[in-house]
């Protein structure tokens with residue numbers, strides 16, 4: 001691959017439960033190019049979310065190597081990892097993880113609190129919420145939005161820090177076909193205009209095909225073709 005951005009080599013992950021270890025990833029090799037769009041499919045429990053968490057440095061491998069943009073990130077401290085997360089990744093979680101007590105504008109501003117200066121946070125939030133078509137809902141709270149609208153807020157928030165890698169776990173899982181269409185178009189627009197590398201986990205082959213330059217399949221904690 002000409003310009004690898006993500007390189008996983010023989011990555012394993014096991015969770016300790018009581019006295020035993022539960023193996024979840026069993027030697028994952030995966031290379032993703034800069035600006036590439038990759039869809040991940042696989043049965044429930046095959047390790048997709050675990051892999052996504054490792055890619056986004058929310059979790060660390062039990063063994064193996066993770067190189068991000070040419071740097072080994074397998075052995076960073078918690079502080080180094082959180083700095084890397086803020087500077088590099090945007091996450092879209094299936095359950096949104098929006099804060100109920102905040103307006104949607106405040107939710108989108110939140111990641112910016114951890115960054116330095118630049119345009120005012122409110123301006124950036126307005127820009128992002130306009131991108132996702134929710135500029136008329138700034139002062140609404142998440143429980144005053146539909147599921148599809150909440151998902152668009154979650155995407156706007158994930159983009160706040162200009163992520164180089166956008167990771168999305170079942171971003172269209174709970175949506176009807178019209179709301180799903182809006183999310184798919186939004187990801188396509190984001191990729192076209194910002195060139196962001198995308199990794200999307202989905203159960204839906206049509207979503208995988210449309211959003212991925214490449215679809216990879218996980219089974220038994222490994223990545224196939």
Ligand SMILES: Nc1ncnc2c1ncn2[C@@H]1O[C@H](COP(=O)(O)OP(=O)(O)OP(=O)(O)O)[C@@H](O)[C@H]1O
Nearest residue numbers: 015017022024042043044045046047048049050051
């Ligand atoms: N913190 C944990 N402790 C112990 N086992 C875990 C933990 N997190 C995940 N697992 C186990 O790891 C396996 C893979 O989980 P993971 O969430 O990665 O699956 P998934 O492919 O995302 O599934 P789904 O499609 O249902 O979201 C499951 O069998 C799960 O029980």
Ligand SMILES: [Mg+2]
Nearest residue numbers: 048049050169
């Ligand atoms: Mg999952």
